[in-house]
Amino acid sequence: MTEQNKLHLEQLLPAEIEKRSFEIIGEELKARQIELLPEQEAVIKRAIHTTADFDYAKNLQFSSGAVFAAIEALRQGCSIVTDTNMARAGINQAALAQLGGRVLCFMGDEDVARAAKEAGTTRATASMEKAAASGEDFIYAVGNAPTALIRLYELVKEGRIHPKLIIGVPVGFVNVEPSKEWILTLKDTPYIVARGRKGGSNVAAAICNALLYQATGRVL
Amino acid sequence: MTEQNKLHLEQLLPAEIEKRSFEIIGEELKARQIELLPEQEAVIKRAIHTTADFDYAKNLQFSSGAVFAAIEALRQGCSIVTDTNMARAGINQAALAQLGGRVLCFMGDEDVARAAKEAGTTRATASMEKAAASGEDFIYAVGNAPTALIRLYELVKEGRIHPKLIIGVPVGFVNVEPSKEWILTLKDTPYIVARGRKGGSNVAAAICNALLYQATGRVL
Numbered sequence: 318m319t320e321q322n323k324l325h326l327e328q329l330l331p332a333e334i335e336k337r338s339f340e341i342i343g344e345e346l347k348a349r350q351i352e353l354l355p356e357q358e359a360v361i362k363r364a365i366h367t368t369a370d371f372d373y374a375k376n377l378q379f380s381s382g383a384v385f386a387a388i389e390a391l392r393q394g395c396s397i398v399t400d401t402n403m404a405r406a407g408i409n410q411a412a413l414a415q416l417g418g419r420v421l422c423f424m425g426d427e428d429v430a431r432a433a434k435e436a437g438t439t440r441a442t443a444s445m446e447k448a449a450a451s452g453e454d455f456i457y458a459v460g461n462a463p464t465a466l467i468r469l470y471e472l473v474k475e476g477r478i479h480p481k482l483i484i485g486v487p488v489g490f491v492n493v494e495p496s497k498e499w500i501l502t503l504k505d506t507p508y509i510v511a512r513g514r515k516g517g518s519n520v521a522a523a524i525c526n527a528l529l530y531q532a533t534g535r536v537l
Numbered sequence: 538m539t540e541q542n543k544l545h546l547e548q549l550l551p552a553e554i555e556k557r558s559f560e561i562i563g564e565e566l567k568a569r570q571i572e573l574l575p576e577q578e579a580v581i582k583r584a585i586h587t588t589a590d591f592d593y594a595k596n597l598q599f600s601s602g603a604v605f606a607a608i609e610a611l612r613q614g615c616s617i618v619t620d621t622n623m624a625r626a627g628i629n630q631a632a633l634a635q636l637g638g639r640v641l642c643f644m645g646d647e648d649v650a651r652a653a654k655e656a657g658t659t660r661a662t663a664s665m666e667k668a669a670a671s672g673e674d675f676i677y678a679v680g681n682a683p684t685a686l687i688r689l690y691e692l693v694k695e696g697r698i699h700p701k702l703i704i705g706v707p708v709g710f711v712n713v714e715p716s717k718e719w720i721l722t723l724k725d726t727p728y729i730v731a732r733g734r735k736g737g738s739n740v741a742a743a744i745c746n747a748l749l750y751q752a753t754g755r756v757l
Contacts, residue, residue, distance in 0.1 A: 327711055327712055329711065329712075331659060334709075334711045337711050338711050366709070366710075367708065368588075368708065369708050369710065369734035369735045370588075370590060370735065401626075402626040402627075403739065405626070406623045406626040407622075407623040488589050489589060490558040490562065490589065491547055491558050491561070492547055492549075492554065513589075515588070517587060517739050518627070518739060519737050
C-alpha cells in the first residue's frame, strides 16, 4: 500500500470508528429532518449502524417504555432467547454475562427438532415452546422466523409467558409482515418491532447490543 | 389464535416459503425493470432475500466469471475464511462440509489477538495474516471489517495470497467505501463487492450460501 493510498483512509482505532459512525448517522438523520425520541435513539442508531439503512429510523416501532423495561430486566440478569445462531453470535455475550444473563438459542436442539416433527410445526415454533416451558421470563429476539413471533403472540395471549421484551424483526416476503402486526396489538407486553419486510438476525443482535450497552453504562 | 387470524398467514412449509419469496423477488425486480445477468441472479436474489433490500440489485459488483470460479473452487473443497463469527454462524456448514470445505474465523483466536497487539493493528488484519500464513487458497468473506479487506488487497498485491474469491461486503460509515473500491481495482482476483455503505455479516453469509447451493446442485 502506498502512502498516497493510506491517506484515503481515516487512521482511527475501532472504538473511534464506531464513535465517528454514530456522529455521521446523527448528522444524516438531522439532514433528513428526522428527530428521534431520546428513549429510542440508541436502538435506532445501532440498527442503522449495522445495516447502513436509514429505513430503520422509521420502521422501528416501540411500545411505551419498552427500552427502559428491557434495560431494567437486563440489569436484573434477564437472559435473551433468539431464533437463530447468527443472532446469538452477534449479541455481546461478555456484556450480557457481566449482568448475569445468557443468550439461548434452541433451534439446533434435538428435542426441539423432535417436538417440531411430532407436532407438524416449525423448529422455530417448538423452540419458543421450549423457552416457555422453562417458566423463566426472557427477552425474546426474533430475527428470522415469523412462526416464532406468532407462537410468542399466542403464548402471551394464553398467559403462559410474560416477556420482558419481544424484539420482532424477522426479515422476508411471506408471513413476516402479519406476524409483526400481531405483536403490535399486544397491550401489556413491551416490544420493539421493525414494521414491514425488513429486519434480520443482524438487526436483532444490534438491538440487543444497544440495550446491553445502556444497561452496562457503556458510552454509545 | 382465532381461525380468522390464521387466514392472514400463508400455510406453507419453510422450503415453500423460500421458493415463494424468491418468486416475489423476481416479480418485483421485473416491476422495477431490473434484469439480472444469469450468472449473478442467484447471488443477488439471495442478498435481497436476507435483507428485503432491493439496493443489492444495483450495488453488487462482480468481476467477470467470479461466480463460476467460486462454484468450481467450492466443488474442489475450498474453505471459506470470514471476519466475523456471525457470518460463520450464517453459512450453511452442512452444504460446505458435503463438498469438503470448512468455515474458518480466526477473530477470536488468542494468537491473533496477540499478533494484533504487537503489530498495533486490528484483529481483523491479523486474522487475514493468519489465513495467508497457512498457504491455503481460500474464499474470503468479509462482512464487517474494512481493515480485513485492505489487508487482503495488500496480500494479493504482495503475491502472498491467491484468493478463489473475495466477497467484500463490510457495512458502515467510515473507511468501508474506499476499502471496497480497492478490491474493485484488482485485475486477476475474482470478487463480489457491495459498492457503497451497505453489506454486513448476513449479506456475506447469504452470498456464500447462494454459491454453495449452486455448487451442491440445490434448487434456488
